[in-house]
Amino acid sequence: MRPHLRAAATLAAAAALVTGCSSGDDWSQPRPAPSAVGTLGPGFVDPSVPLAPEATATPRPGSWTGVHPSEDYRVVLLTAGDDRPTKALVTAVQDWAEEEHVDLRTVAADNPHDFIPSITKAMDMRPDLIVSAGNDLIDPLAMVTPNHLSQPFLVVGAELAEPTGNVTAVDWSGASFRGEGLGASSTYDPASFTGARCSAAIRAGVAAVLNDLTGIVIWLD
Template structure:
């Protein structure tokens, strides 16, 4: 980890502890623990050989469609970048939230200097889940997520190189950005971020989190 990121992470963690949620924020009130409504199909996870932490699981396409979040699910969409893949992911998350009646709030990182502060802002809101969209967030998330193990994160269209158990990712061929200064993979394909695949990514990822299949990579089949 670069020293600058380590120092910034320490400052971000301190800020989160000092500020907290405002008393005027409705999310500051307790609410029921989120649960999964419906069940995963048998093809989502091979229970005879479940994925180890940081491993990759390839669910059968559509095996997550029967799962929905319980009423009042609180989600923060954390996003950075105005490239087409990121915009497609954002639209998919917004559409999913509207269809599922999710309480969605959005935090947009305004440039490189705002990446870590935007993550802190999302943490301070105390959501059930933070969904990340945008490759620029990957390195800052790698710095912060391990210090907030009680907070669930879902990364769509990318993944962390060494995720902790509270970070789940949904990826596919053409979208496997992992950060750490490695640059964009030669396999990266902006055209792979179709509306249908991004819609599947948020639904499959949330289904995994709600069923406690976290800390792994959900790999969408190439025909999904």
Template sequence: MRERRSPRRRTDHEQLARRLKAGRGGPQDERRAHPHPGRRRPRRAGRPGHRLRLRPSDDWSRPRPAPSAVGSLGPGFVDPSAPPTPEGTVTPRPGSWDGVHPPRDYRVVLLSAGDDAPTRALVAAVRSWAAAEHVDLRTVTAAGEADLVPAITRALDLHPDLVISAGDALVDPLAVVTANHLAQQFLVVGAELAEPTHNVTAADWSGASYRGEGLGASSNYDAASFTPQRCDAAIRAGAAAVLTGLTGIVVWLA
């Protein structure tokens, strides 16, 4: 036989129903409430010695101060008495760029085209550099020749601090598009533009100096020259040039 509920138990249920109807909640809600309703709960502290860091905003279109370099160039990157001219070439001393780093959460778009070994090596180097330097990296990949210019447009629409291009197929389209977006900084790695505007910097070396269809290069193309070490040096040297305002030039790695 089913046990009958006592009058007291019915009374408790009736009181709870009235409390919920009045918006006061039950005993569990009261336990969760702050003992001093007029005061705010203190924020939970992080681990001792651990600094909490906000995640970078997903909305790159929001304005913010222009990024600046962390650190400075070492001796031998450029000759202070003879700064590079527009479209000029500098051959920095190896390692003279090591003291320059991007600010944390520097906004970079990796724009790539092609699946050849040199392009894959450049892409891997950019990803490694971004992870090591705490760069906020996004990627745009062109899906074939017809998508080259649309891919550049997609990269521009993200409003990054810097667009890094990887892949010879992007050289000719970039030569057309970059001149119309002078406020956007570009870094071309493993190739260069024949007539870059002040917002286009290149970092290349012997074996990686493609300048566009039908144009002569300063060296013969050599796919084997795209080693991880050379690609990493090109990204770091090129980014150091951009961050320190040495733009519109070619950084030639000896």
């Protein structure tokens, strides 16, 4: 092979390798829709009683453990705040993603001016699911989510006062921050954000989303 042709072939091969790596990294390539692997256990919800929008369901403890996301489930962790509850939730989401081989990206908002732009940035990444951790994001999410009904959201450790069908929340009596001036309930307790509770929150919430049980609140008490 002539030298200039060999050089061109080498450059083309290198370009192909770079393109192959970057296409997977930027989530740009089409792929099958994510699905649930496994099934919900008895007592997660009552199948004979359809859940109304904004309803609250109290699953039997552990009824979600048989459900896992399909391979390379794409999740953006949207977070704001460095308080103890938020840190506990972030750690739980990261641990879950590692254990389940989830493709996890993180968008962190550092100040109030970043809250809505951070939600927009997360949506622009076109993930399968956006998981929100941090009370500061509740009011901005309430503003943005009704206008983007095709994007699923999961709020852990808090809830929106009037969620649309694309927003699912996991809450408990020690959490239950609702925003819109409602703030935290009188039972709010930062100590309730234990590792076990936060782990259950992300797993139960994702199990609900993967089974199309959305627009509701999963109550863990």
